[in-house]
Amino acid sequence: MTESVWDYPRPPALVPCERRVRIELGGVTIADSGRALRVLETSHPPTVYVPPDDVAAGILRPAGGGSLCEWKGAATYWDVESGDRREQRAAWSYPDPVPTYAALRDHLCFYPSRMDACWLGDERVAAQAGDFYGGWITAELVGPFKGGPGTLGW
Numbered sequence: 001m002t003e004s005v006w007d008y009p010r011p012p013a014l015v016p017c018e019r020r021v022r023i024e025l026g027g028v029t030i031a032d033s034g035r036a037l038r039v040l041e042t043s044h045p046p047t048v049y050v051p052p053d054d055v056a057a058g059i060l061r062p063a064g065g066g067s068l069c070e071w072k073g074a075a076t077y078w079d080v081e082s083g084d085r086r087e088q089r090a091a092w093s094y095p096d097p098v099p100t101y102a103a104l105r106d107h108l109c110f111y112p113s114r115m116d117a118c119w120l121g122d123e124r125v126a127a128q129a130g131d132f133y134g135g136w137i138t139a140e141l142v143g144p145f146k147g148g149p150g151t152l153g154w
Helices: 099-104
Strands: 013-016 021-025 028-033 037-040 047-050 060-069 073-082 085-093 108-110 117-120
Touching: 013 099, 021 047, 021 085, 028 073, 037 099, 060 085
Parallel strands: none
Antiparallel strands: 013 037, 021 028, 021 117, 037 047, 047 108, 060 073, 073 085, 085 108
């Protein structure tokens, strides 16, 4: 069954992730969850948010700066360290999201482009083009996707 990002709503929907989420960095599994959440927003591949209890202890370091999502609120960024790797600003979270997205509180979203591998079930995801949105692309997902060169003005 295909899933078109153009059928996703605006404002975005927050839904449970139906597949197990695994994230690897530096040869180590740094997150493993059956309780992740997906954010589905028009024109974007889903972003996947992992509960903090399902992320390995000691891998996150506060990173400078932040950003503001018009829907979810103020984001905090994290450097991720595992094995022999340190990826700067490779994850983000919402410590105090707006009430509509309260379930995202402290969940972590990782850029798949900066990890060794991200998995939904048995499928290795592809990273969304560009370095802003951090979407997770799977085989059933249909675009075109916002994020690559020339698409930011959509």
